[in-house]
Amino acid sequence: MSDAHVIDGKAFAAGLRERIADAVPAFAAATGRVPGLAVVLVGDDPASAVYVGSKGKATVAAGMASFEHRLPVTATQAEVESLLATLNADEAVDGILLQLPLPGHLDEQAAVATIDPDKDVDGLTPVSAGRLALGIPGMVPCTPYGCLLLLEDRLGDLSGKDAVVIGRSILVGKPMAALLLGANATVTMAHSRTKNLAEIVRRADIVVAAVGRAEMVKGDWIKPGAVVVDVGINRLAPAAGEAKGRLVGDVDYASVLPLASAITPVPGGVGPMTIACLLRNTLVAAHRRAGLADPEGF
Numbered sequence: 001m002s003d004a005h006v007i008d009g010k011a012f013a014a015g016l017r018e019r020i021a022d023a024v025p026a027f028a029a030a031t032g033r034v035p036g037l038a039v040v041l042v043g044d045d046p047a048s049a050v051y052v053g054s055k056g057k058a059t060v061a062a063g064m065a066s067f068e069h070r071l072p073v074t075a076t077q078a079e080v081e082s083l084l085a086t087l088n089a090d091e092a093v094d095g096i097l098l099q100l101p102l103p104g105h106l107d108e109q110a111a112v113a114t115i116d117p118d119k120d121v122d123g124l125t126p127v128s129a130g131r132l133a134l135g136i137p138g139m140v141p142c143t144p145y146g147c148l149l150l151l152e153d154r155l156g157d158l159s160g161k162d163a164v165v166i167g168r169s170i171l172v173g174k175p176m177a178a179l180l181l182g183a184n185a186t187v188t189m190a191h192s193r194t195k196n197l198a199e200i201v202r203r204a205d206i207v208v209a210a211v212g213r214a215e216m217v218k219g220d221w222i223k224p225g226a227v228v229v230d231v232g233i234n235r236l237a238p239a240a241g242e243a244k245g246r247l248v249g250d251v252d253y254a255s256v257l258p259l260a261s262a263i264t265p266v267p268g269g270v271g272p273m274t275i276a277c278l279l280r281n282t283l284v285a286a287h288r289r290a291g292l293a294d295p296e297g298f
């Protein structure tokens with residue numbers, strides 16, 4: 001992947017994880033403990049179990065403490081919220097991540113809302129969303145924060161750039177738009193009811209696609225020189241002879257690549273940034289909870 005057009009999220013995330021690991025000893029020296037991340041998994045969804053496993057490994061690799069809590073698929077709302085309350089009160093825990101989705105009988109929003117906002121490393125509580133909207137320090141959802149880091153690395157100052165975010169989910173689109181606005185971009189949010197989407201995207205200097213529709217954004221939607229960040233992860237149906245279909249983004253990579261000045265590939269673009277930013281949020285949460293200044297350079 002030596003093409004300068006292609007934003008190597010994997011390498012960027014590896015660098016970020018290294019810098020986080022380097023910052024842990026200074027925190028430990030100041031506080032007598034390492035930052036701690038607790039991950040809660042309810043039920044036995046295999047994909048969620050894989051995510052939880054890789055988050056735990058990355059946490060340990062960064063020199064932090066990882067606490068994994070599993071509840072059975074039959075857990076009640078009260079049991080989930082009681083575990084979250086225990087973690088809120090646990091001094092060794094700086095970050096709490098409730099792995100979503102929860103089993104269907106549970107109320108996700110209500111459970112997430114019980115997480116201490118200062119430990120909300122996923123940035124999904126109403127308080128975190130409110131802080132982001134108000135532009136005051138708080139925890140920001142990991143995936144959009146990772147996109148912002150990649151964009152700033154590529155473009156420097158985003159001030160005055162025309163940015164179009166396609167998708168308005170609580171997890172990606174909305175916080176992405178708030179972050180770009182905070183960086184002084186001029187932001188348009190597009191969604192399933194947007195009219196003339198191609199025309200709107202065509203005026204953008206920055207396009208962030210977070211839709212969940214395979215290869216929807218086409219080359220003729222892109223202004224030459226735009227930077228394109230593809231959040232989507234979609235698995236195509238297997239072609240003849242393939243056991244598993246290919247993973248593709250929300251951007252039609254082949255037609256967009258020649259027009260964009262930079263583009264994130266799928267896989268290897270935004271995806272690796274999510275866990276790196278989870279560790280970053282845990283490090284920052286730990287500093288704030290200990291009354292220390294935010295670590296520099298994150």
Ligand code: NDP
Pocket residue numbers: 143166167168169170171172173190191192193194197210211212213231232233234270271272274
């Ligand atoms: P959601 O399904 O929650 O949101 C999708 C958004 O896209 C909605 O706002 C929806 O609009 C909008 N949308 C749907 N169809 C269209 C359309 N035809 N034109 C314009 N907008 C449309 O998805 P997420 O935000 O959670 O995820 C988006 C993608 O990113 C998925 O592929 C997901 O797998 C991936 N993802 C990747 C992560 C990573 O680490 N790389 C992390 C999180 C997600 P409306 O609101 O009107 O319904």
